[in-house]
Amino acid sequence: MAFNQEARKHFPEWPQLDKDDYDAVKAVLDSKQLWCGAPATHKGEFVWRFQKEFAEFLGARHCFAVTNGTHAIEVALMALDIGLGDEVIVSDYTFVATGSAVVAVNAVPVFCDVHARTFNIDEVKIEALVTKKTKAILCVHLGGVPCDMDAVMAIARRHGLKVIEDSSHAHGSKYKGKRLGTIGDIGTFSFQASKVLACGEGGAIACMDDKLAEKIYGIADAGRKVGDYFYNHYIPSSNYRLGEFQAAILCSQLKKFKEQHPVRNKNVEYLRAKIDKIDGMFMQEKPAGTEECGYYVVGVKFDPAKFNGITKEKFYKRLNDAGIPTDDCYPPLHSLACFKDGKGKKGVDYSGANWGGEKSDDRNFPVVTDVFNHSFEFPQEMFLVKDQKDLDYVVDVIVKIKEDKQ
Ligand SMILES: Cc1ncc(COP(=O)(O)O)c(C=O)c1O
Incomplete structure (x- = not known):
């Protein structure tokens, strides 16, 4: 990057x-x-x-x-x-x-x-x-x-x-x-x-x-x-x-982590409130009962139709160019070469696996495919900012990307 x-x-x-x-x-x-x-x-x-x-x-x-x-x-x-x-x-x-x-x-x-x-x-x-x-x-x-x-x-x-x-x-x-x-x-x-x-x-x-x-x-x-x-x-x-x-x-x-953890939680919630207000975008949701999160990465999903058809790659490049440390997400496991080729290990019967060859087709995993294709991640250290204005800056850049013709 x-x-x-x-x-x-x-x-x-x-x-x-x-x-x-x-x-x-x-x-x-x-x-x-x-x-x-x-x-x-x-x-x-x-x-x-x-x-x-x-x-x-x-x-x-x-x-x-x-x-x-x-x-x-x-x-x-x-x-x-x-x-x-x-x-x-x-x-x-x-x-x-x-x-x-x-x-x-x-x-x-x-x-x-x-x-x-x-x-x-x-x-x-x-x-x-x-x-x-x-x-x-x-x-x-x-x-x-x-x-x-x-x-x-x-x-x-x-x-x-x-x-x-x-x-x-x-x-x-x-x-x-x-x-x-x-x-x-x-x-x-x-x-x-x-x-x-x-x-x-x-x-x-x-x-x-x-x-x-x-x-x-x-x-x-x-x-x-x-x-x-x-x-x-x-x-x-x-x-x-x-x-x-x-x-x-x-x-x-571990001592430092205990101090950083509440800061990350506070800052993620601050950014979440702003990101979730942007039409066509949301931050990875927490299920009911969640009290705190480790927030190693924070996923953000966007609807390309609301962002002039922007691709994920273009989106995070624009953010990176603006100095915002986004990155790609994990490719879904079914799509990785090591599972797609279906070979696995000698002596193991993989007939019960739902991957390998045609079984690895994205259409069998529609939700993760959509999430992977239309989201990017913010890394945890971004949420250790001392001044929340730096998170406002992230929102400003996203709003600018939304307004631009791609
Ligand atoms: C979800 C998940 N599981 C397991 C691992 C493996 O951990 P390690 O890299 O320490 O072997 C990682 C590492 O990034 C991970 O993100």
């Missing part, structure tokens, strides 16, 4: 680092403890501290820090015994990782179209996708906007399915009194560099169930048990542990 730097300077940079972050990294170096092994035998202060602090923030009984948000989903699936040939219903509108994690554990993602106003999994369309092989619903709180969790949980209960909340965009989002990531069986998070809570590469898994937590820990740490002899391995597993440097940065960033 080519920003007009002069105008760009109105909007905050990301990441926002200060002396605390530098001190945190130095503290790891000074400790000479660069990793975090099993507790009792190996220390690793920051990983254990971050897990505790993030669990407290979420109101989760357990939290495990892992290498990244993709691995967090993979570990969650394995902990729920989802594997070869099992089907998992996944929102079609998300980053590739949500779908590819399912493939990684040899299961079959089944993509579900989204809601036209919230852009999240359409609960009305989930049930038609349930088969005998379905084991879980993997919902994504896009941009931190909650899925209709009451409806998702009710469907899961009706069909005996597990629920994983991909909360990679939803740090701090709250729905009916609960933080997202604590409502389903497992919640997963990403701390990749652009996220609202970031350490470069990192992830976390939250859950409320003690038995499940033991399993998650074992899968994430080479099959070990917490507090057990270091060379006891009870299941053949891999290493998904987060390192101390990332955890130290997360401890430091």
